[in-house]
Amino acid sequence: MGFDFLRSATTRRTTSALVASAALAFALAPASAETIRWARVGDALTLDPHSQNEGPTTAVMHHIYETLVDREVDGTLEPRLATEWSIHPDDPTVWVFKLREGVKFHGGEDLTAEDVVFSVERVRHEASDFKGLHANVVGAEAIDDYTVHIKMDGPSPLYPNNLTNFFIMDKGWSEANDVVAPQNYDAGEEKFSTRNTNGTGPYKLISRDPEVRTVMQHFDGHWDEKPQVTEIIYTPIKEEATRVAALLSGEVDLVQDVPVQDIARLQNTAGINVTTGPENRVIFFAYDMGSDKLISANVDDNPFKKPEVREAMALALDRDAIMKVVMRGQSLPTGVAMPPFVNGWTEELDKYELPDVDKAKALLAEAGYPDGFSVDLNCPNDRYLNDEAICQAYVGMLGRIGINANLVSQSRSLHFPLISNRTTDFYLLGWGVPTFDSSYIFNFLVHTDNGTLGGWNGSRYSNPELDEMMQAIATEVDLEKRNEMIGQIWAQLQADRVLLPVHNQLLAYATREGVKLDVHPENTPKMTDVVFE
Amino acid sequence: MNRFARAWDSDVAYSFRHSPVAMVAAIVALTIILSAVLAPWIAPHEPFNPATLNLMDGFTPPGTPNAFTGNTFILGTDDQGRDILSAILYGARISLFVGFAAVVFAMVMGITLGLIAGWRGGWVDSLLMRIADVQMSFPSILIALLIFGVARGFIPQDMREDLAIWVLIVSIGLSDWVPFARVVRGSAMVEKNKEYVQAARVIGVHPTRIVVSHILPNVLGPVLVIATIHLALAIIAEATLSFLGVGVPPTQPSLGTLIRIGQGFLFSGEWWILLFPSVALLALALSVNLLGDWLRDALNPRLR
Numbered sequence: 001m002g003f004d005f006l007r008s009a010t011t012r013r014t015t016s017a018l019v020a021s022a023a024l025a026f027a028l029a030p031a032s033a034e035t036i037r038w039a040r041v042g043d044a045l046t047l048d049p050h051s052q053n054e055g056p057t058t059a060v061m062h063h064i065y066e067t068l069v070d071r072e073v074d075g076t077l078e079p080r081l082a083t084e085w086s087i088h089p090d091d092p093t094v095w096v097f098k099l100r101e102g103v104k105f106h107g108g109e110d111l112t113a114e115d116v117v118f119s120v121e122r123v124r125h126e127a128s129d130f131k132g133l134h135a136n137v138v139g140a141e142a143i144d145d146y147t148v149h150i151k152m153d154g155p156s157p158l159y160p161n162n163l164t165n166f167f168i169m170d171k172g173w174s175e176a177n178d179v180v181a182p183q184n185y186d187a188g189e190e191k192f193s194t195r196n197t198n199g200t201g202p203y204k205l206i207s208r209d210p211e212v213r214t215v216m217q218h219f220d221g222h223w224d225e226k227p228q229v230t231e232i233i234y235t236p237i238k239e240e241a242t243r244v245a246a247l248l249s250g251e252v253d254l255v256q257d258v259p260v261q262d263i264a265r266l267q268n269t270a271g272i273n274v275t276t277g278p279e280n281r282v283i284f285f286a287y288d289m290g291s292d293k294l295i296s297a298n299v300d301d302n303p304f305k306k307p308e309v310r311e312a313m314a315l316a317l318d319r320d321a322i323m324k325v326v327m328r329g330q331s332l333p334t335g336v337a338m339p340p341f342v343n344g345w346t347e348e349l350d351k352y353e354l355p356d357v358d359k360a361k362a363l364l365a366e367a368g369y370p371d372g373f374s375v376d377l378n379c380p381n382d383r384y385l386n387d388e389a390i391c392q393a394y395v396g397m398l399g400r401i402g403i404n405a406n407l408v409s410q411s412r413s414l415h416f417p418l419i420s421n422r423t424t425d426f427y428l429l430g431w432g433v434p435t436f437d438s439s440y441i442f443n444f445l446v447h448t449d450n451g452t453l454g455g456w457n458g459s460r461y462s463n464p465e466l467d468e469m470m471q472a473i474a475t476e477v478d479l480e481k482r483n484e485m486i487g488q489i490w491a492q493l494q495a496d497r498v499l500l501p502v503h504n505q506l507l508a509y510a511t512r513e514g515v516k517l518d519v520h521p522e523n524t525p526k527m528t529d530v531v532f533e
Numbered sequence: 534m535n536r537f538a539r540a541w542d543s544d545v546a547y548s549f550r551h552s553p554v555a556m557v558a559a560i561v562a563l564t565i566i567l568s569a570v571l572a573p574w575i576a577p578h579e580p581f582n583p584a585t586l587n588l589m590d591g592f593t594p595p596g597t598p599n600a601f602t603g604n605t606f607i608l609g610t611d612d613q614g615r616d617i618l619s620a621i622l623y624g625a626r627i628s629l630f631v632g633f634a635a636v637v638f639a640m641v642m643g644i645t646l647g648l649i650a651g652w653r654g655g656w657v658d659s660l661l662m663r664i665a666d667v668q669m670s671f672p673s674i675l676i677a678l679l680i681f682g683v684a685r686g687f688i689p690q691d692m693r694e695d696l697a698i699w700v701l702i703v704s705i706g707l708s709d710w711v712p713f714a715r716v717v718r719g720s721a722m723v724e725k726n727k728e729y730v731q732a733a734r735v736i737g738v739h740p741t742r743i744v745v746s747h748i749l750p751n752v753l754g755p756v757l758v759i760a761t762i763h764l765a766l767a768i769i770a771e772a773t774l775s776f777l778g779v780g781v782p783p784t785q786p787s788l789g790t791l792i793r794i795g796q797g798f799l800f801s802g803e804w805w806i807l808l809f810p811s812v813a814l815l816a817l818a819l820s821v822n823l824l825g826d827w828l829r830d831a832l833n834p835r836l837r
Contacts, residue, residue: 240797248800261801318588324601325591326612392613399583406694 034230036515036527039243040256042382043211043236045413048193049167050122050182053129053444054416055281055383055432058165059524063216063232064106065167065199068097068116069160073520075341075436077160081111081168081200085160092155092477093138099146104221105170106197106204113142118171120150126451127184132443133162133435135452136474154475161435173198186420202528203232211236227528238382244510247272253515256525258508260330260385266510276508277519280341281432282334283384285377285394285500286445287313287425290460294425296376296406299369304426308367310497315360316397319352319502326389331503336494337431337441339504341521344438344486349494352501360401372402378427379407380415385505391428394502419458427458430505434522438486442470446498461498548831558823565817569625576619577607581785590614595805609805611794617805620791621813627787628817631702632768638706639767640760643713644752648744650714651721662718665711673766674773676708681779697782705770712759720752754832761825765818772814788814 044060045052068082081100088094103111120140123130136159138151152159174180179193197205202224203216218230235252237243240259246252248269258266258274267274287304288294294302303309319333335352338345364372379391388409395405405426418424433440447453447470448462469485476482493499507519516531540546549555568575579585593599595609595617608617650658668676681704688696724730725748733743768788774780775789776796786794788810795807 241799244800259797259801261798261803265801321588325588325614389612393588396583396586396588396613399586402584405583408694 034228035233036229036231036254036530037233037235037252038254038256038527039235039237039246039252041236041238041243042412043214043234045416046183046185046194047197047205047208048179048183048185048191049169049197049199050119050125050128050130051185051194052416053165054412055523060214060234061165061167062201062524062526063203063528064197064201064205065169066201067166068163068168071164071434071436071522073518075521077164081116087155087157088149093152095150095152095156095159097148097150099148100223101146103200103223105173105200106219106221107170107173108221109170109172109198111168111170111200112145113148115171116140116148116168117142118174119166119168120148122169122174122180122182123166125181127187127189128182129185129455130166132453132455133166133440135443152475155477156475157477157479158435158437158439158474161437162440164434168200170198186417202227224528227530228532229527229530232527247510247512250512253512254517254530255510256523257385258510260326260328260508263328263330263508263510271513272510273513273515274508274510275517275519276330276506278332278339278341278521279432279505279507279519279523280339280434280436280521281384281430281523282337282339282504283331283387283390283428283430283502284337285313285317285426285428285502286459286498287427287500288422288458288460289498290462294375295423296425298374303367303369303373303375306367307497308363309369310500312360312363312367312401313398313403314353314497314500315356315363316401316403317394317500317502318355318397320354322390322393323503326386326393327503327505330385330506330508332506333503334501336490337445337499337501338438338490339433341436342433342438342441343436344483344490346487349490355397357400364402369402372404374404374406375426376424377405377407378415378418378424379409380412380428381409383412383415384428384430385507387428387430390502419456422458422460424458429456429458431456432522438490439470439473442466442473442489446470446493459498461496463492463496466492545831549827552827552831554823555827558820558827561816561820562824565625565813565820566629568622569629572619572622572626576616576622578616578619580615580620580623586614588614592803594803595809608809609803611791611806612798612803617791617809620786621788621810624786624788624791624810625813625817627698627781627785628768628771628789628814631698631705631771631781631787632764634702635705635709635767635771636760636764638702639709639763640713640756642706643710644717644749644756646710647714647717647752648721648748651718652725652740652744652748654722658718661714665714668708668711673708674770677704677770677774678777678779680704680707681774694782697780698785701771701774701780704774705767708770709763709767712763713756716755716759717752720755721748724748724751758825758829758832761828762822765822765825768814768821769818788817 042056044057045054049061049065066081068080070078070080072078081103082097083100084098086096088096099113117140124134124137136152136156138153141149143149177192179191183189183191183194195208202219202222204219206215206217208214214234216232237246243255244262247255263274266272289304291302323331323333333352334350336349377391377395379388381388391407391409395407398405419427431441443453444456446457446461448467449457466489469489473482473485507523509517509519511517514533516533517525517529587602589601590599590604590610591612591614593606593610596607598605606616610616646661650661681700684700685693730743730747733747771780771787772789775787776793778793780789781787791810792807795810798806
């Protein structure tokens with residue numbers, strides 16, 4: 001076969017450099033033209049489709065479960081399990097979804113309106129990480145086998161945008177296996193749905209060894225036309241050099257999280273293709289500006305409460321240096337915690353201040369910390385491009401103005417619960433916006449935590465006036481007026497310096513020659529889109 | 534004849550003077566140890582004071598000026614703009630400290646248990662030696678990993694960073710006491726039936742005193758040899774654990790941590806971040822090991 005020749009040529013050329021690949025203890029099966037061996041930095045945190053609203057988890061879920069609507073690479077919504085959707089002609093607060101007929105779950109059950117109604121209830125459960133996207137839902141009702149009404153608490157013209165990561169489960173299977181409620185990940189719970197699946201997706205789960213290997217095979221009963229890829233072998237490889245080595249030696253076909261330092265080299269390697277593109281994701285720092293006292297600080301009050309301190313921290317951040325050195329140009333520095341894809345983004349908001357160490361020191365002194373203070377900075381080390389290096393660089397920059405940040409970097413499975421459980425004072429987070437609308441950022445990151453909204457508001461920011469506006473935009477029908485309100489909210493958030501944005505990251509996917517896959521703006525590539533050449 | 538001259542004329546010193554390998558190894562080891570101890574005074578930069586770092590110095594190749602800042606570093610800089618030479622000096626300090634402390638820990642534990650086993654004999658001896666046998670059947674790095682993992686589970690989150698080095702020392706030390714205990718036990722069993730010990734017993738010297746002041750000095754020779762060789766092993770064990778990311782925290786990188794950081798830049802052409810710390814570790818471990826080998830030969834009359 002043609003590919004075998006290519007692969008062995010690549011192997012021979014790079015064997016001497018591949019000391020690191022010896023660390024790959026697992027032997028991967030030889031590839032046929034239909035198998036894609038997909039590697040990225042981390043594994044899905046769980047296979048429960050409503051438990052973790054997190055990129056790599058969602059990326060895997062999209063292969064096993066399906067959503068009512070799908071978002072194309074250009075941002076438009078496309079039918080998936082729903083063939084059409086519209087606002088009810090007599091009631092502007094009701095959305096009507098017509099389901100695709102003849103859809104089967106992997107276990108053989110038929111997809112009916114009852115399953116959708118069940119999934120709506122499940123995703124709104126307290127333990128669901130997606131509940132913030134369905135905050136305006138009052139209830140769902142099956143009209144007939146293939147029609148569902150979703151009742152909202154007010155007119156919600158943009159609601160279908162919230163459904164691109166809303167996975168449909170089978171009611172009977174969930175009841176039989178006692179997984180009617182989602183797994184509570186942050187509490188350390190494990191359920192049947194953590195390792196077992198029953199979706200309608202194009203691939204069914206064959207085997208799963210968390211953090212090691214997940215195998216999926218094409219589901220013959222799938223409603224859509226058969227994709228070129230019929231088997232997926234998904235392997236998380238945390239070490240950067242090992243991940244690249246696995247691609248160079250032909251052990252994997254696709255590497256999703258290409259380390260920025262290796263892009264140039266891979267582009268110049270024969271037999272390897274690199275595709276790059278912007279991700280709909282912003283990387284930012286956030287701090288607890290609500291509590292009276294911090295957990296890890298050496299002062300008795302909360303410095304982050306003082307606007308001068310927040311301004312000083314912004315003035316310490318040298319975004320251009322991070323872009324040039326840490327990211328090697330693979331990022332777009334920004335002054336707002338919102339990617340340019342999102343409705344509400346303006347060039348004005350995107351502008352950022354240049355670093356000014358003297359002014360920052362003066363501000364700290366003015367705030368009552370002439371000698372600075374010390375605090376822990378929590379950082380993931382296996383989630384975003386060079387996340388740990390970004391934190392390290394910022395620790396240095398903070399050090400120059402007198403703030404002594406102790407870096408605590410750990411795996412994302414430990415890092416994210418710190419934010420959801422509010423046990424971190426100061427942390428790095430990246431936020432992708434699957435709805436392409438500012439309200440997704442507001443509802444999760446800055447709305448007062450009320451159990452449904454504000455689930456990721458580790459800043460403890462609370463502004464009742466803004467909360468009201470954030471809720472109002474969910475049901476505002478006049479789009480012009482809605483955009484005006486979004487602008488007002490952003491102006492207040494920027495003035496309060498609620499989040500400290502660093503940059504939007506650029507993505508790179510590397511594949512062996514003959515495998516074609518475009519960069520997905522939400523970084524949830526679908527293997528059904530892979531083309532073998 | 535003064536003390537120095539007497540030492541110079543001794544058998545061991547004679548053997549040293551006639552072993553070029555030992556001399557070179559001693560020079561290399563002493564140079565590294567001295568420069569590590571004096572790192573705060575001789576290092577050109579303060580690599581772990583974040584306030585003195587400039588990110589724009591990052592990835593400067595050795596000996597060439599940085600494209601943005603124009604600064605030059607003899608061995609280049611890493612991804613955060615840290616001077617590699619200074620990082621190695623400070624890193625060697627941590628590696629050596631952990632190595633020495635772990636060996637001292639293992640030595641004290643091994644000697645104590647070995648003396649008890651050898652002196653008491655019977656079921657105490659059987660018990661201790663069976664524990665040793667079980668431990669010998671696992672690679673020591675696995676045991677260190679296990680102890681490290683368990684210890685981290687017990688220590689509260691906010692103290693982990695501060696205690697990481699001590700936990701590491703104890704893990705390596707605990708995984709390494711067996712060779713000391715076995716050698717000491719063997720020697721102690723031989724010594725305890727010798728006439729001078731029996732004489733001491735007859736005149737009613739307390740057993741503890743016999744063990745400590747009569748038997749112990751006579752078993753120290755072989756212990757010294759093991760300690761030297763195990764110093765090299767402990768340094769490598771520390772580097773391995775840090776390379777695997779479970780050792781010292783990244784804010785106080787040892788040589789192993791530096792190698793782990795450098796490994797990420799292996800494919801992108803920044804070879805110096807990996808190479809120089811690796812060479813430093815190699816030189817340190819090899820020279821200490823060669824010294825240990827020489828010491829073993831020099832102290833063994835049968836090999837002369």
